[in-house]
């Protein structure tokens with residue numbers, strides 16, 4: 001009798017599954033659909049549908065074979081790499097390819113890229129589940145990721161296990177000790193914003209290339225905490241270093257590219273595979289970091305550490321507590337520099353891009369800044385609570401640009417079940433954050449509309465679909481810094497300037513460049529002084 005009941009439910013499940021699959025291909029809305037009330041299940045009252053799905057899930061657990069998630073058919077050895085290459089030829093970005101396939105195969109998309117299993121996770125619930133489960137808290141050790149850290153897992157970003165736990169705890173502690181998320185950090189941001197405004201006053205009225213405008217400012221803020229040092233905004237060496245980091249971020253997407261999936265190709269085609277270029281990029285960044293650390297070693301005062309590097313050097317000297325090597329410290333600095341520069345810079349550049357495309361938004365920002373801060377007093381972080389519209393613009397910029405389009409890859413530490421599938425140990429797990437932020441949930445995802453984050457009563461509203469910094473244990477450690485920087489950049493610049501497109505320049509495109517972090521196509525702006533005459537500007541600076 002029980003067997004018959006189970007068979008009958010199983011039949012209904014199969015028919016539901018067929019319909020879901022069809023619908024998924026047509027409307028790409030399996031999740032929403034299966035929860036919606038329009039599903040007709042014969043003989044079962046509508047209010048019991050949820051229960052039926054629960055029973056089905058339970059039966060599924062025992063009856064269905066535990067399979068790798070579905071995806072396009074892989075070829076021997078190269079897996080889906082050929083299909084990816086073909087898709088890229090028609091100018092698609094990596095995250096768009098994954099998105100297109102996820103629409104066909106579902107929110108847990110299984111790929112085989114060269115020698116690696118890669119699973120793409122879409123939808124809020126699965127993204128949160130993966131981010132919160134310990135078993136998915138690893139980071140892949142692909143060749144591309146390891147070549148930046150002397151061939152081994154080390155540092156913060158591409159590390160896992162007890163070494164990562166310890167490093168993360170210590171880095172956070174030292175960052176806090178030297179001012180992270182405190183008044184000191186605000187002062188550093190404030191000083192750098194003033195320097196930036198001063199630079200724009202110098203070239204006011206002239207077209208300025210925006211794409212690398214924030215790089216040195218951002219490195220300076222971070223480097224005050226990490227290395228106790230700042231550079232002039234036109235420092236040629238630091239400019240070169242920032243350009244090198246930008247090149248690295250453009251060279252490959254977050255899956256790590258061919259060097260991760262078929263690492264032996266570097267022996268056959270070292271130029272074509274990008275291996276030689278990556279080696280020279282990493283060498284330049286490591287030379288800069290080694291020099292910075294050596295300077296600290298020469299000037300170290302063990303009783304009076306001045307920054308994060310000093311604190312690490314002192315920790316390293318303790319014979320009972322020798323967790324970190326010289327190389328580990330170098331990789332931590334590399335992680336902070338790389339993770340902290342491009343992400344914030346690219347978001348800021350996209351933010352100005354959307355503002356210049358929407359003049360009414362610029363006007364509302366000016367109005368709010370004038371009302372809350374006024375023309376003279378430098379903006380402070382405490383202004384944020386009274387600037388709902390500005391905060392909504394920041395959220396909207398984080399959403400629409402989603403520069404960490406696929407997050408940072410996670411890795412399954414053991415075989416693990418997710419939904420009805422098995423994710424084998426060692427699988428790369430990429431989180432489709434861009435899709436989360438630019439999918440149907442937002443109704444008009446392509447429109448830059450800050451009002452979506454403001455309630456009818458005029459309060460700021462969070463949305464659980466928005467997670468630009470990830471979630472769970474591997475959540476970004478730079479979130480506080482990034483949000484503070486974006487607020488201060490925006491308010492300092494718009495307090496003093498009106499942004500204008502140079503005569504004859506096209507309206508900048510919203511289409512991103514691919515890379516480890518998405519970036520905007522090149523565009524220029526003119527900064528027109530507002531609200532101030534030269535004397536006031538001089539006083540401010």
Ligand code: HEM
Pocket residue numbers: 131156157158168335336339340341343344347403404407408409468469470471473474475476477478479481482
């Ligand atoms: C708008 C700016 C930023 C965005 C959108 C962003 C986004 C992210 C995302 C999505 C992750 C991965 C979370 C996961 O694995 O699930 C991450 C991790 C990380 N971020 Fe950020 N980030 C930004 C700024 C920063 C800054 C300023 C810093 C430096 C202080 C930073 C340092 C890191 C580090 C070290 C990790 C690795 C954490 C770990 O694996 O334990 N990020 N970030």
